[in-house]
Amino acid sequence: MKKAIKKNPDDWMEAVYRIVRQIPYGKVCTYGIIAESVGLRLTARMVGWAMNHAHRVVPAVPAHRVVNRNGLLTGKHHFATPTLMEELLRAEKISVRDNEIVNFKEYLWFPGEK
């Protein structure tokens, strides 16, 4: 069940997914922060690419909690429905206005925090 990815546990993509899964309820994170947290030579674009394949991974990755640096819901178009990401965030008491998270910095979560 854990082998959704055929690569090794050291694979950088799995590292990304692992961090994303650690994002607590009602919090969000950015691609850049994740990339920096993973370290290595990973850049934000790589995180985005990994998230594109996130739906193939188990356990499911809360991709709706990952936004870009501006708090903009850039990846919403990749969800099942264009409004799904926004609805998921609102379900977590996060206000979304015009594809952007309101008071984005207040909901921002950094890896390592609890």
Next chain:
DNA sequence: TCACTGACCGTGG
């Protein structure tokens, strides 16, 4: 096989 692209971000002009 080569070249381009992608859910991005930081830096420099």
Next chain:
DNA sequence: ACCACGGCCAGTG
């Protein structure tokens, strides 16, 4: 303050 560009990995034409 705005615009342009480089970077890193994997997949696709």
